[in-house]
Amino acid sequence: MPDLIEKTAPATGSTEPKPEKPRSLGSDAWHDLRKRPIFIISAALIVLLIAFAIAPSLFTSVDPRAGDLRLHYLSKPNYLHFFQADWFGYDGQGRSIYARMIYGARASVVVGICVTAGVTVLGGLAGMIAGYYGGWVDAVISRVTDMFFGIPLLLGALVVLNAFTTRTVWSVVFALVALGWTQMTRVMRGSVITVKQSDYVTAAKALGAGTTRIMFKHILPNAIAPVIVVATIALGGYIATEATLSFLGIGLQDPTISWGIDINSAQKVLRTAPFALFFPAGMLSVTVLAFIMLGDAVRDALDPKLR
Amino acid sequence: MGRFVARRLLQMIPVFLGTVTIIFFMTRMLPGDPAAAMWGDKAADPAQLAAFKHRMGLDVSIGQQYLNYMGDLFRGNFGETLAGRKVIDVIGEALPVTVRLALLAFVFELVVGVGIGLLAGLRRGKAFDKVTLVLTLLLISIPVPVLGFIFQNVFAIQLKWITPTVQDSMNLGQLMLPAIVLGSLSLAYVARLTRTSIAENVKSDYMRTAIAKGLPRRKVIGTHLLRNSMIPVVTFLGTDLGALMGGAIVTEGIFNVKGVGNALYHAINLNEGATVSGFVVVLVLVYLAASLIVDLLYAVLDPRIRYA
Numbered sequence: 001m002p003d004l005i006e007k008t009a010p011a012t013g014s015t016e017p018k019p020e021k022p023r024s025l026g027s028d029a030w031h032d033l034r035k036r037p038i039f040i041i042s043a044a045l046i047v048l049l050i051a052f053a054i055a056p057s058l059f060t061s062v063d064p065r066a067g068d069l070r071l072h073y074l075s076k077p078n079y080l081h082f083f084q085a086d087w088f089g090y091d092g093q094g095r096s097i098y099a100r101m102i103y104g105a106r107a108s109v110v111v112g113i114c115v116t117a118g119v120t121v122l123g124g125l126a127g128m129i130a131g132y133y134g135g136w137v138d139a140v141i142s143r144v145t146d147m148f149f150g151i152p153l154l155l156g157a158l159v160v161l162n163a164f165t166t167r168t169v170w171s172v173v174f175a176l177v178a179l180g181w182t183q184m185t186r187v188m189r190g191s192v193i194t195v196k197q198s199d200y201v202t203a204a205k206a207l208g209a210g211t212t213r214i215m216f217k218h219i220l221p222n223a224i225a226p227v228i229v230v231a232t233i234a235l236g237g238y239i240a241t242e243a244t245l246s247f248l249g250i251g252l253q254d255p256t257i258s259w260g261i262d263i264n265s266a267q268k269v270l271r272t273a274p275f276a277l278f279f280p281a282g283m284l285s286v287t288v289l290a291f292i293m294l295g296d297a298v299r300d301a302l303d304p305k306l307r
Numbered sequence: 308m309g310r311f312v313a314r315r316l317l318q319m320i321p322v323f324l325g326t327v328t329i330i331f332f333m334t335r336m337l338p339g340d341p342a343a344a345m346w347g348d349k350a351a352d353p354a355q356l357a358a359f360k361h362r363m364g365l366d367v368s369i370g371q372q373y374l375n376y377m378g379d380l381f382r383g384n385f386g387e388t389l390a391g392r393k394v395i396d397v398i399g400e401a402l403p404v405t406v407r408l409a410l411l412a413f414v415f416e417l418v419v420g421v422g423i424g425l426l427a428g429l430r431r432g433k434a435f436d437k438v439t440l441v442l443t444l445l446l447i448s449i450p451v452p453v454l455g456f457i458f459q460n461v462f463a464i465q466l467k468w469i470t471p472t473v474q475d476s477m478n479l480g481q482l483m484l485p486a487i488v489l490g491s492l493s494l495a496y497v498a499r500l501t502r503t504s505i506a507e508n509v510k511s512d513y514m515r516t517a518i519a520k521g522l523p524r525r526k527v528i529g530t531h532l533l534r535n536s537m538i539p540v541v542t543f544l545g546t547d548l549g550a551l552m553g554g555a556i557v558t559e560g561i562f563n564v565k566g567v568g569n570a571l572y573h574a575i576n577l578n579e580g581a582t583v584s585g586f587v588v589v590l591v592l593v594y595l596a597a598s599l600i601v602d603l604l605y606a607v608l609d610p611r612i613r614y615a
Contacts, residue, residue: 147325150591152553158575159333159583240450244557247452248572263452270456271464281453289448296444 026221029301036300042293049287052105060096064103064257067094077275088279091262092269097276101283103257107246108287110169111176112239118177119184120231126181127188128223132196132215142189145182153179153241161250172242172251180238187230191223198222225302233295236288243284259284308606315602319595327380330587331373334580363389376581380588386581388574394585397570402589405566408482408559409551412490417544420494424501424540425533431506439502443495455488455561472563485562489555493547500543504536511535537608545601549594553587 033039052059067090077089077097088097130141153176160175161167195201196219204218245251246260254261259280266277346356360366364375379386385394427439449457462484463471473481508514509532517527556568563569567586574582 143321143325146322147329150322150326150549150594151330151587152550152590154556155553155571155587155590156330156333158556158572159330162575162578163333163336236448240448243450244452248556248560250575260452263456267452267456270460274460277453277456281450281456285445285449285453288450289444292444292448 029298032301033297036297038293039297039301042290042297045286045290046294049105049109049290052102053109056103056106059102060099062096062099064095064099065255067091069094089273089275091276092265092273097262097279100257100262101259101279104259104262104280104283105287107169107252107256107258108239108242108284111172111242112235112291114169114173115176115180115238116231116235118173119181119234120227122177123181123184124188124224124227127185127190127227128192128215128220130185131189131192131223132211132219134193138189141185145185148179148182149186151179154244157241157245158248158250161245167251167253169252169256172245176238176241180234183230183234184227187226188223191226192219195219195223229295229299229302232298233292236291236295239291240284240288312599312603315599319599323591323595324377326591327377327584327588328373330584331376331580332369334578334583335369335372363387376584385585385588388579388582389577394582397582398567398585398589401565401567401570401586404477404564405552405555405559405568407477407479408486408489408555408564408566409548411479411482411486412493412551413544413548415486416490416494416497416547420497421501421533421537421540424498425505425528427498428502428505428536429509429528431502431509436502439498443498446491446495451488451492451557452561454491455485455558458484458488459561482564485558485564488561489551489558493543493551496543497540500540501536504539505532508532508536534608538605541601541604541608545597545604546594548597549590552593553590 056064062084071094073090073092073094075086075090075094078084078086084098086096086098088101091097091100126141126145130138130145156179157172157175160178161171164171201214201218204214209218242251243258243260243263246258247264249264251260252258262280263277263284266273266280270277346352357366364372367375376386383395385398387393388397423439423443427436430436446454459471462468469481469484473485475481513531513535514527517531522531552567553571555564555566556572558564559566559568560572567590571583571586573579574586
């Protein structure tokens, strides 16, 4: 958090004395975001989580997969042993809960970011094509979207994942992208249809700009805002869905460390060792919360109507 | 109106067929042979296996299986589970339970969500509004399994108000807690949607007119403000009913409710293609019916929307 503030502080200092230049929607939103405490908190949390995901060994030297049942079976947490193996106690396999909390971030962050990127590209492209061309292209894409939209995400993901005998992070990403893209298609399509009627698009056409140029240079930058908002908020949802799938035993599997798996194994010892459930569950909730808060802040910044 | 409903019903046919097709191929193209799995770890006797597959209609090509399935479906035949039960019986057992659970959750999120959203929207920027925003944000970020365990632990194990799991799945009183867990995520969305919509409409011209002509406050809020603010909420609630029924897998598992989620979870684990697609057919029908009702409600809420 400190380095974030340091980075932003001189930037605001240097722009303020200058006369206000007209800003684009993007830089206006960025200008607005930097002043929001909710954005700074959630961004700091997310930076921390990404650091956990990239280099977990920086935060703990304990092997999260090494368990000692004889010494550590459900040992109680020792809250004064900061950053040590027994800080948050040990789970039912005698493994350090603190180490598993840190290492579990990778699966969640990778699933969240990759699924969001996947659905945004796939769904955004489909929505753009449907909205721009209209007519029968739109009819076909919209009906296919409707067909997938009728399948509940969790249910469809269970069916798809059941087909994999060994499931990795990538199978979960595949399943969620395959079923989740429809939401982005609908948002993008609606947004493109509105933007398409603008004068500057007509002007670009009149000047002889090609279809790809109009789509990516003129329409996309003006139609992307609602998609970014929905995508940021959905990111937290995808992380929760991954944990739920892993919790049900149809998501990630054991060598991969996932908070969902840990929540599942902790439920069996819930009465004797509530801390084994509390820490992975708390970590998961904080992660989801951070992404949803970020999405909220981005929406407020991009949609000046709500200010 | 009648023509609009007819046209919408016609449009639903390809969507329905498409969804059923997608789910059929998703469940049937899975690797692994569910029929051979009936023999457990032992290798199946080839003759018995062939006879079994023939009886289940699994010995023809996947295309032929698809045509047979769709043909049967239109005659109202959902097929059989691998153990020989009629799928329609399995559905008939689980569906009433989940309908009760989902409706309870639905009423809970509708009444409480709209209530909180209305109060927060009217008091925008005040303490109640801020508390609502924070609490709903927390509710959205706590994943359903965690929320389920928290509720189970607090209300059943610590306070002993209820039994930790549901003993009789048809008992409405026992379904209350699972319904609250199931509806709480949507409750947060409903509250936030209502709040935003109310806060936007409170400043509109028709509100000023209504107040200026001296209408009582109840009427201003009830007939003018709420009615005009409900469209985004109704849209959300429409898609949510189907999601509540299909998404109850976790909640039903935690509280041992013998509903659709429970049955589906077992069917998916056992690779029971016919059962899974049977349930999905029902869920898609619920979803389509709900979205038709939403479209009709638009016209009720906003008389400017007319379906000639």
